[in-house]
Amino acid sequence: MQARVARPAPDDSDPLSIQPPIFETLEERTARLARESREKEISDAIDAEIEKSRANERRGPKPIKILLLGQSESGKSTTLKNFQLMYDPKSFRAERASWRAVVQLNVVQSFRNILDAVARIENQEQPSPGSPQSPKRGPLLTPEILGIKLRLQPLADVEKNLIRRITTAGSGQVDPDFRHGSSNVHPSKGTLKEIAINSTIPWKHAFSRLLKSDHRSSFDSADAIDWDDPEDPWAILNQCSQDMIQLWNSPSIKQLLTKKMVRNEDLSEYFLDSLERITAPRYVPTDDDVLHARLKTLGVSEHLFKISTDGSVRDWKVYDVGGQRSLRAAWAPYFDDIDAIIFLAPISCFDQVLEEDHRVNRLEDSFKLWTMIVTNRLLKDTNLILFLNKIDLLRTKLTSGVKLRDYVVSYGDRPNDLDSATAYFKRKFGGILYEKSPSPRVFYCHLTTVTDTKSTKYILSNVRDMLMRQNLMKTNLLA
Ligand SMILES: Nc1nc2c(ncn2[C@@H]2O[C@H](COP(=O)(O)OP(=O)(O)OP(=O)(O)O)[C@@H](O)[C@H]2O)c(=O)[nH]1
Numbered sequence: 001m002q003a004r005v006a007r008p009a010p011d012d013s014d015p016l017s018i019q020p021p022i023f024e025t026l027e028e029r030t031a032r033l034a035r036e037s038r039e040k041e042i043s044d045a046i047d048a049e050i051e052k053s054r055a056n057e058r059r060g061p062k063p064i065k066i067l068l069l070g071q072s073e074s075g076k077s078t079t080l081k082n083f084q085l086m087y088d089p090k091s092f093r094a095e096r097a098s099w100r101a102v103v104q105l106n107v108v109q110s111f112r113n114i115l116d117a118v119a120r121i122e123n124q125e126q127p128s129p130g131s132p133q134s135p136k137r138g139p140l141l142t143p144e145i146l147g148i149k150l151r152l153q154p155l156a157d158v159e160k161n162l163i164r165r166i167t168t169a170g171s172g173q174v175d176p177d178f179r180h181g182s183s184n185v186h187p188s189k190g191t192l193k194e195i196a197i198n199s200t201i202p203w204k205h206a207f208s209r210l211l212k213s214d215h216r217s218s219f220d221s222a223d224a225i226d227w228d229d230p231e232d233p234w235a236i237l238n239q240c241s242q243d244m245i246q247l248w249n250s251p252s253i254k255q256l257l258t259k260k261m262v263r264n265e266d267l268s269e270y271f272l273d274s275l276e277r278i279t280a281p282r283y284v285p286t287d288d289d290v291l292h293a294r295l296k297t298l299g300v301s302e303h304l305f306k307i308s309t310d311g312s313v314r315d316w317k318v319y320d321v322g323g324q325r326s327l328r329a330a331w332a333p334y335f336d337d338i339d340a341i342i343f344l345a346p347i348s349c350f351d352q353v354l355e356e357d358h359r360v361n362r363l364e365d366s367f368k369l370w371t372m373i374v375t376n377r378l379l380k381d382t383n384l385i386l387f388l389n390k391i392d393l394l395r396t397k398l399t400s401g402v403k404l405r406d407y408v409v410s411y412g413d414r415p416n417d418l419d420s421a422t423a424y425f426k427r428k429f430g431g432i433l434y435e436k437s438p439s440p441r442v443f444y445c446h447l448t449t450v451t452d453t454k455s456t457k458y459i460l461s462n463v464r465d466m467l468m469r470q471n472l473m474k475t476n477l478l479a
């Protein structure tokens with residue numbers, strides 16, 4: 001006879017409670033407990049699933065994720081600024097104070113590069129030691145230019161201070177060969193590298209009153225600037241203004257820069273052409289100034305935008321990465337679950353080499369990177385949107401007589417004009433996609449000048465509509 005286990009009487013107060021029988025054998029009890037344990041597991045799994053879907057409902061639909069890719073200086077961060085200007089203008093404007101410091105830095109670094117080129121010519125023209133001859137000045141180095149060089153010495157300290165403030169705030173990096181105010185740059189090196197900033201660290205807070213106190217009620221950009229900041233270099237810049245303008249506009253300096261092969265990228269021409277405005281007291285950067293301010297990216301930064309179309313709002317996450325070769329290993333972890341990649345190929349750079357490796361042509365590097373992205377199996381379902389960027393610079397270069405066929409042999413005898421050149425580049429990049437993509441996909445390609453907010457706004461709106469439409473179709477298919 002089997003032992004019976006006595007249990008308390010069922011609780012009548014809960015009509016849904018299922019109580020075990022009052023009497024059951026040990027075998028029955030073990031079987032019941034095993035069954036209950038299985039039932040509980042199933043019930044827990046269902047609860048977890050429900051909780052997950054409730055959490056998803058609370059969070060709303062999955063954000064649309066976009067990754068900006070391309071070599072260094074291709075225009076990724078500038079594209080991100082366009083996104084900010086379109087979809088988060090309030091914070092874009094609140095950040096002007098920080099971009100003001102970057103504009104000032106771009107200006108003083110351009111002058112360091114100019115003054116270094118002057119110093120290199122000066123060194124060449126020094127008489128050899130022991131020579132009785134007085135120094136023989138070439139026609140490029142007038143006493144006037146040498147006088148200006150002396151008077152612009154305070155810019156070295158301005159540069160040092162701006163770099164210190166920007167890098168300590170944002171964990172930046174400076175080229176190890178950098179020597180402040182150096183006029184003894186190694187001749188073969190030509191130029192000094194720029195500073196880079198880790199954009200994941202909130203460096204902008206060091207400059208902006210609004211960001212610091214975090215009350216962003218005002219849209220007036222001037223409010224963001226701390227006009228009483230004793231470290232603000234505006235007074236020195238203002239004092240040096242006329243000398244800077246005179247030096248930059250001097251025809252012999254233009255010749256000297258060509259002779260010493262100073263790269264366009266080492267001179268922020270856009271700002272050098274606006275010195276009067278930028279060095280004025282109470283200068284506030286315009287939207288265009290912010291778009292032109294250059295700060296190399298380190299690391300990967302994520303930016304969230306709320307974008308609305310047809311009355312519905314979606315979260316968009318845009319990721320900006322550093323494009324320099326040593327930073328590209330950080331891209332791959334972001335390939336998973338990305339809706340679209342905007343790939344920037346700066347096609348005006350067909351006659352230039354990478355800053356980090358002077359043996360590699362920039363256009364070749366862009367083709368290789370594009371091929372790598374196109375063939376990547378993880379990205380086979382990701383939309384690839386190609387921006388053939390820096391069209392403005394390509395136009396200027398071609399009209400100034402630089403021949404594309406001298407750098408791209410397969411260009412052959414096609415006319416050296418913008419239409420033929422862009423058609424050729426479209427065919428080349430499109431051909432790689434059609435031939436090498438692991439699955440067939442649409443070739444989205446735009447000719448862009450991402451420093452031009454108006455045309456970029458139009459293109460980004462097209463990209464937005466295309467992705468929203470596609471996302472909606474995907475959701476309907478899954479429903
Ligand atoms: N003229 C012109 N300048 C551009 C264009 N796109 C970008 N630039 C400038 O090129 C420089 C580099 O642009 P960024 O957006 O910083 O380049 P990036 O791809 O983010 O570079 P990394 O951060 O080093 O990877 C900046 O000074 C921009 O203002 C363009 O279409 N035309």
Ligand SMILES: [Mg+2]
Pocket residue numbers: 076077078295296297320321322323
């Ligand atoms: Mg960048």
